[in-house]
Amino acid sequence: MAHPPRLASLLLDWLAPGNEALRGDLDEEFAAGRGGAWYWRQVIAAIAVEGPLAVRARAVARFESVVTGLITLLLLGFYAVFVVNVTDWLLRFEGVHLLKRLPDVLGFWTWTAAVVTLLVGLIVGKMIHAAHGEHRVASILAFGGTTMLCAAAALQAATLAQGGEAFLPELVQQVSSTAAFVVGLIGGVTAPVGSLDGLRLITRRAAPPIHAAT
Amino acid sequence: MTRRLLTDFEIMILLAIMRVGDDPYGVTIAREIEQTAGRAVQLPAVYVALDRLEKQGLVRSWIGEATPQRGGRAKKHFALTRAGLGSVQDTRDALTALWAEVPGLS
Numbered sequence: 001m002a003h004p005p006r007l008a009s010l011l012l013d014w015l016a017p018g019n020e021a022l023r024g025d026l027d028e029e030f031a032a033g034r035g036g037a038w039y040w041r042q043v044i045a046a047i048a049v050e051g052p053l054a055v056r057a058r059a060v061a062r063f064e065s066v067v068t069g070l071i072t073l074l075l076l077g078f079y080a081v082f083v084v085n086v087t088d089w090l091l092r093f094e095g096v097h098l099l100k101r102l103p104d105v106l107g108f109w110t111w112t113a114a115v116v117t118l119l120v121g122l123i124v125g126k127m128i129h130a131a132h133g134e135h136r137v138a139s140i141l142a143f144g145g146t147t148m149l150c151a152a153a154a155l156q157a158a159t160l161a162q163g164g165e166a167f168l169p170e171l172v173q174q175v176s177s178t179a180a181f182v183v184g185l186i187g188g189v190t191a192p193v194g195s196l197d198g199l200r201l202i203t204r205r206a207a208p209p210i211h212a213a214t
Numbered sequence: 215m216t217r218r219l220l221t222d223f224e225i226m227i228l229l230a231i232m233r234v235g236d237d238p239y240g241v242t243i244a245r246e247i248e249q250t251a252g253r254a255v256q257l258p259a260v261y262v263a264l265d266r267l268e269k270q271g272l273v274r275s276w277i278g279e280a281t282p283q284r285g286g287r288a289k290k291h292f293a294l295t296r297a298g299l300g301s302v303q304d305t306r307d308a309l310t311a312l313w314a315e316v317p318g319l320s
Binding site: 016019020021022023024025026027028029031032041042045046048049 | 239240241256257258259261262277280281283284285287288289290
């Protein structure tokens with residue numbers, strides 16, 4: 001069985017998704033003998049009638065998803081670096097130098113850690129996107145807040161273990177600036193999405209047929 | 215009272231739905247317009263108009279069966295509502311009144 005032009009199908013999925021009935025109609029007509037040129041015309045028409053605002057809304061939503069992943073990665077990286085350094089700092093009281101034990105600090109393990117962090121960030125971002133599609137901002141804030149609280153608690157413990165020589169204020173400043181950055185990013189990225197929600201195509205539930213009155 | 219009359223494309227779609235009769239969907243509606251009225255139509259435009267008509271309560275839709283030729287995607291069938299039928303009749307009456315006694319046309 002002949003398949004519709006692949007690039008046209010990809011463009012349709014990318015720029016005018018959501019209308020499965022239309023997509024099925026196009027495939028059915030193509031299978032019935034319509035040519036590739038006809039299919040391309042339909043795809044272009046579908047993209048055109050979707051309207052620039054609808055396309056823009058989806059583009060903003062995708063941008064939001066990317067930023068969500070980047071913020072997640074930033075927070076994970078911040079937390080990972082912080083935990084490793086604090087752990088190393090605490091273990092030095094026991095005479096253990098964690099970081100110095102790592103072979104080739106600037107080589108293999110550094111890149112491996114970066115890749116692992118990236119993969120974890122992508123997975124967590126994907127999970128947030130899938131599980132909290134309508135509450136991504138709240139998810140980011142909850143995740144970021146938890147991370148920062150954990151970091152603050154860990155540093156407080158480190159401060160106490162050090163014998164009272166506090167460096168907590170540095171952390172407060174660091175965490176606050178990170179939080180402000182995250183909140184600012186979220187506010188800037190998500191505002192247009194909310195204002196364009198009404199333009200999104202909504203899949204309707206199947207309804208029983210009601211024929212024309214006679 | 216001001217009536218909201220249908221556009222030419224909308225009334226073509228509603229009439230095509232009534233003419234097809236047997237569970238019309240995008241393809242059969244577009245074919246009916248092309249074959250009967252001789253107007254080439256784009257399927258996406260048909261769906262946009264159907265979506266607008268459904269929001270206005272003039273048509274209703276329901277999901278039908280999926281076939282291999284459709285890539286496993288279900289059809290979306292349409293039928294006129296009572297309001298849709300009334301709107302068609304209103305538009306026909308208005309157009310008929312406008313056509314009547316036009317100078318130069320018999």
